[in-house]
Amino acid sequence: METLERLLLGHEFLAGIDPALGRRLVGCARNLRFAPGEYLFREGGPADEFYLIREGRVALELHAPARPPIVIESLGGGEMVGASWLVPPYRWGFDARATADTRVFGLDAHCLRGKCDADHHLGYEMMRRLLPVMVRRMQAARQQMLDVYGHPPA
Amino acid sequence: MSPTAPPGPDAQTTPVLLDRAGLQALVDALVARGFDVIGPTLRDGAIVYDRIADIAALPAGWTDRQEAGRYRLERRADAALFGYAVGPQSWKRFLHPPEETLWRARRQDDGFTITPEPPAPAPFAFLGVRACELHAIAIQDRVFLGGAHQDPGYAARRQGAFLVALNCGTAAGTCFCASMGTGPRAESGFDLALTELIDAARHDFLAVAGSEAGAALLAVLPTRPAGSDATAAAEAVLARTKAGMGRHLDTDGLKERLQANPEHPRWDAVAARCLACANCTLVCPTCFCTSVADHTDLAGTEATRVKRWDSCFTADFSFIHGGSVRASGKSRYRQWLTHKLAHWIDQFGSSGCVGCGRCIAWCPVGIDITAEAAAIRAMPGKAVGEGKGGNA
Amino acid sequence: MSAAPPAALADPMLPAPWRVRAVRRETADVVTLDLVPLASGVPCFAPGQFNMIYAYGVGEVPVSLSGDPADRSCFVHTVRAVGAVSAAIAGAAPGSVLGLRGPFGSAWPVDAAAGHDLLIVAGGLGLAPLRPAIYRVLARSERFGRIAVLYGGRGPAELLFRDELAVWGARADVTVAVTVDHADPSWHGHVGVVPRLIGQIGFDPPNTVALLCGPEVMLRFTATALRAAGVAAERIHLSMERNMKCAIGLCGHCQFGPDFVCQDGPVLRYDRIAARLAVREI
Ligand SMILES: Cc1cc2nc3c(=O)[nH]c(=O)nc-3n(C[C@H](O)[C@H](O)[C@H](O)COP(=O)(O)OP(=O)(O)OC[C@H]3O[C@@H](n4cnc5c(N)ncnc54)[C@H](O)[C@@H]3O)c2cc1C
Ligand code: SF4
Ligand code: SF4
Ligand code: FES
Numbered sequence: 001m002e003t004l005e006r007l008l009l010g011h012e013f014l015a016g017i018d019p020a021l022g023r024r025l026v027g028c029a030r031n032l033r034f035a036p037g038e039y040l041f042r043e044g045g046p047a048d049e050f051y052l053i054r055e056g057r058v059a060l061e062l063h064a065p066a067r068p069p070i071v072i073e074s075l076g077g078g079e080m081v082g083a084s085w086l087v088p089p090y091r092w093g094f095d096a097r098a099t100a101d102t103r104v105f106g107l108d109a110h111c112l113r114g115k116c117d118a119d120h121h122l123g124y125e126m127m128r129r130l131l132p133v134m135v136r137r138m139q140a141a142r143q144q145m146l147d148v149y150g151h152p153p154a
Numbered sequence: 155m156s157p158t159a160p161p162g163p164d165a166q167t168t169p170v171l172l173d174r175a176g177l178q179a180l181v182d183a184l185v186a187r188g189f190d191v192i193g194p195t196l197r198d199g200a201i202v203y204d205r206i207a208d209i210a211a212l213p214a215g216w217t218d219r220q221e222a223g224r225y226r227l228e229r230r231a232d233a234a235l236f237g238y239a240v241g242p243q244s245w246k247r248f249l250h251p252p253e254e255t256l257w258r259a260r261r262q263d264d265g266f267t268i269t270p271e272p273p274a275p276a277p278f279a280f281l282g283v284r285a286c287e288l289h290a291i292a293i294q295d296r297v298f299l300g301g302a303h304q305d306p307g308y309a310a311r312r313q314g315a316f317l318v319a320l321n322c323g324t325a326a327g328t329c330f331c332a333s334m335g336t337g338p339r340a341e342s343g344f345d346l347a348l349t350e351l352i353d354a355a356r357h358d359f360l361a362v363a364g365s366e367a368g369a370a371l372l373a374v375l376p377t378r379p380a381g382s383d384a385t386a387a388a389e390a391v392l393a394r395t396k397a398g399m400g401r402h403l404d405t406d407g408l409k410e411r412l413q414a415n416p417e418h419p420r421w422d423a424v425a426a427r428c429l430a431c432a433n434c435t436l437v438c439p440t441c442f443c444t445s446v447a448d449h450t451d452l453a454g455t456e457a458t459r460v461k462r463w464d465s466c467f468t469a470d471f472s473f474i475h476g477g478s479v480r481a482s483g484k485s486r487y488r489q490w491l492t493h494k495l496a497h498w499i500d501q502f503g504s505s506g507c508v509g510c511g512r513c514i515a516w517c518p519v520g521i522d523i524t525a526e527a528a529a530i531r532a533m534p535g536k537a538v539g540e541g542k543g544g545n546a
Numbered sequence: 547m548s549a550a551p552p553a554a555l556a557d558p559m560l561p562a563p564w565r566v567r568a569v570r571r572e573t574a575d576v577v578t579l580d581l582v583p584l585a586s587g588v589p590c591f592a593p594g595q596f597n598m599i600y601a602y603g604v605g606e607v608p609v610s611l612s613g614d615p616a617d618r619s620c621f622v623h624t625v626r627a628v629g630a631v632s633a634a635i636a637g638a639a640p641g642s643v644l645g646l647r648g649p650f651g652s653a654w655p656v657d658a659a660a661g662h663d664l665l666i667v668a669g670g671l672g673l674a675p676l677r678p679a680i681y682r683v684l685a686r687s688e689r690f691g692r693i694a695v696l697y698g699g700r701g702p703a704e705l706l707f708r709d710e711l712a713v714w715g716a717r718a719d720v721t722v723a724v725t726v727d728h729a730d731p732s733w734h735g736h737v738g739v740v741p742r743l744i745g746q747i748g749f750d751p752p753n754t755v756a757l758l759c760g761p762e763v764m765l766r767f768t769a770t771a772l773r774a775a776g777v778a779a780e781r782i783h784l785s786m787e788r789n790m791k792c793a794i795g796l797c798g799h800c801q802f803g804p805d806f807v808c809q810d811g812p813v814l815r816y817d818r819i820a821a822r823l824a825v826r827e828i
Contacts, residue, residue, distance in 0.1 A: 057734070059731065059737060060737075061731060068730050068731075069730065069731055070728045070729065070730060071728065071729040071730070071731060071733060071737040072728065072737065073737050073738045074725075074735070074736045074737040074738060076736075076746065097731070099734045100734070136742075139767075140738055140739045140741070140742055143739045143741075143763065143764070143767055144727045144728070144738075144739055146763055147700065147727065148669065148670070148760070148761040148763045148764050149669060149670035149671075149698075149699055149700035149704065149727065149760075149761060149764075150700055256557075256559050256560075257557075257559070257560055259602060259603075259645070261602065264643070265563055265565070265584070265642070265643030266563065266602050266643060266645075267563070268560060268561055268562075268563070268645065270557050270560055297796070298796060301794075301795050301796075301809070302794070302795065302809065303558045303794035303795060303796065304558075305796055306557050306558075413803070413804075416825045416828060417825070442796070442798060443797060443798030443799065444791065444792075444796070444797045444798070445791055445797065445799070446606070446791050446792075446797075448603060448604060448605045448606070449603075450602075450603035454603060457602055457603040459559075459606075461559075464791075464797070464798070464799070466798065466801075471789065471799060472788070472789050472799070473789050474787055474788065474789050475628045475629055475632075479788065479789070479827060479828075480827045480828075481827060482827055484827075485826070485827035485828070488828075489801070489828075493801065496804075497801070497803060497804035500804035501804055501806070
């Protein structure tokens with residue numbers, strides 16, 4: 001347990017967190033391992049766990065009928081995966097697949113939501129860390145939408 | 155005569171007088187020396203520059219009345235030969251012609267060979283160059299000859315040219331050279347400068363040389379010494395013209411204000427009126443932009459490259475693969491005005507406007523550069539222009 | 547006052563004939579050409595500079611040099627066929643002749659970056675104008691701190707110089723990170739925009755020089771991300787694209803505010819153009 005606490009609080013997502021707050025997360029956390037090709041979760045599935053990648057790589061994929069699936073983003077060590085666990089109805093909006101040997105912390109979403117609700121100080125701390133990441137990813141998605149390297153329509 | 159050689163020490167001779175016969179003698183002497191003499195003449199209701207051999211072709215007794223969007227010829231009370239301000243054309247048409255073949259390429263079994271077009275043969279002599287136009291020529295000299303690369307065609311035409319300036323006796327309603335510091339007096343950059351003196355008692359031209367070539371030519375013409383009454387009369391002409399400027403442009407701090415205000419609402423307002431017809435850039439004596447077009451004959455054995463005047467008001471001007479950088483009328487008008495009055499100073503060390511007023515008169519909807527600049531100057535903005543970039 | 551024609555100046559608008567020595571296909575619409583002059587030697591060029599390339603009877607467009615500046619045997623250009631002229635150039639067969647004027651324009655400040663960490667950030671075709679800088683840097687990598695090449699493309703099939711990227715990536719003195727906007731699941735590399743790579747490599751922002759080339763949007767976002775990471779604006783250099791007809795400061799087409807991109811650029815310093823870059827249609 002002590003090593004889990006040390007490792008979890010050492011994750012970049014939680015960098016600099018007040019140890020007293022950070023320690024409260026440990027109870028929700030577990031260590032997980034995914035082999036290349038294994039899915040962390042699938043689109044539409046219950047978003048009941050929040051993942052912090054320790055090492056490896058995770059591809060976020062979308063699929064549509066009669067088309068090959070596309071990877072919209074890849075994430076690596078130090079990054080977090082998804083925010084659907086925080087937003088009702090708590091369902092994943094894409095597939096997440098490990099593309100390398102990947103080790104993550106999984107934080108149980110019920111546990112996490114409960115703690116954040118009970119302790120707004122902790123809730124605010126989580127929000128403060130999540131929001132910049134979400135904003136950065138949204139901006140990146142907008143840039144991708146521009147398809148800047150593609151041929152502009154003549 | 156060469157754009158870079160300053161007039162010699164004995165230039166700016168003491169003034170002398172030429173009468174009308176003397177003016178004809180000047181034209182004759184220029185023709186005899188092999189010059190293609192170009193001067194003002196009437197055509198299609200405007201005073202334009204064209205080849206002349208006889209001073210009878212000059213617009214005697216005509217003047218131009220100019221206002222925003224308006225240019226009209228009217229009779230004068232006298233028979234002054236140069237009694238107008240400026241017409242739609244400038245000397246740019248000759249030194250920097252609207253179209254110029256740059257080279258021809260011939261296909262061969264093994265590729266192709268390229269031969270440059272020989273430069274135009276006869277050198278030009280310009281009769282009737284206004285002070286603002288001298289400045290415009292000096293500005294184009296800096297554009298085409300002052301940088302790392304020179305335009306050889308322009309250099310050839312310019313180096314051969316002989317400039318006879320005519321001090322302005324009449325300012326149009328659109329003139330504002332006085333506020334641009336470019337007139338109405340021809341101060342330098344000419345071979346000869348004339349002031350037309352006309353009243354009930356006389357019709358003469360007070361002449362000074364501005365180069366050794368000008369002095370040498372003046373020496374062979376039938377001139378009379380000019381008395382102090384003649385020089386005083388010439389001063390009076392210039393004073394009257396200066397006082398008669400129809401427009402004014404306050405340039406103090408204008409560059410910074412323009413560069414700081416790319417999102418000024420005035421740009422939208424003027425764009426709503428601007429037709430993007432490019433008239434202003436075509437009549438402007440300093441606008442220098444060109445495009446090139448490539449042609450091949452039907453058999454594909456010969457290809458030519460032709461350079462043509464272009465304008466920042468066209469959509470193609472800023473085309474890069476995918477579309478135009480300046481797609482809106484607002485951005486094109488902003489480019490024009492900001493280049494003229496601001497960026498030009500960073501690029502070439504002076505304003506790109508000499509206050510000739512052509513763009514005001516020849517704008518079909520009467521957009522007035524002085525009014526637009528004043529409107530933007532009136533409102534400070536957040537600095538956006540950092541001046542010239544570069545990578546040094 | 548004599549009417550004798552003045553001595554003719556050397557004509558900077560006159561293309562010289564160069565022969566296509568070799569053609570390599572890079573992607574579906576991009577080729578790399580090796581060009582050798584018919585009449586002269588191969589001039590020197592500085593990384594970042596470009597030539598005007600003329601396709602007989604079709605037209606002339608600016609194309610950056612993409613080869614090794616130390617290789618004086620030919621000029622190398624990497625061209626994407628997007629329109630009439632670029633398609634004619636990209637379609638030139640070995641042995642055929644193209645017209646060439648240049649080299650023109652400003653250079654990447656490679657030598658001035660010695661002693662600093664160096665981030666070379668390319669998007670799409672932008673890796674071609676940066677490749678000469680990469681060659682020069684890698685030839686004397688000990689002069690620099692940490693060196694990273696960050697490259698973003700549309701998809702794996704559109705990436706340039708993949709073999710070379712792999713070779714560079716295998717070196718100990720340089721970090722190579724490649725990302726694509728989208729990929730199919732067979733791609734195991736990064737997916738995401740280039741600025742996201744910046745957070746994934748180690749460098750010392752206050753002591754970093756960055757060279758950026760790619761689509762203008764990508765340049766803006768990357769420069770913003772570098773500023774946010776603490777890289778000084780005056781150490782960020784980027785290459786701009788504008789319409790060019792003359793490449794010698796005479797035709798006016800390439801103006802970007804007070805700059806002529808053909809002469810003052812294409813490589814410009816970010817601190818001097820940042821405000822302008824944010825203005826639409828300037
Ligand atoms: C400094 C610099 C370096 C570059 N380096 C490279 C490089 O290394 N590799 C590369 O592939 N590309 C490069 N480019 C881009 C390349 O120059 C353009 O892709 C090329 O100009 C496209 O020409 P095109 O005729 O094939 O395409 P188009 O998109 O058809 O046309 C673009 C050009 O044609 C003219 N044009 C097109 N349509 C019209 C029209 N209707 N009327 C008038 N003019 C028109 C435009 O003025 C423009 O010059 C560079 C550009 C610059 C400025
Ligand atoms: S901008 Fe207008 S007033 Fe100024 S020089 Fe050009 S045409 Fe004349
Ligand atoms: S105002 Fe427009 S046409 Fe005139 S010189 Fe400037 S860019 Fe060229
Ligand atoms: S390309 Fe002609 S001025 Fe720059």
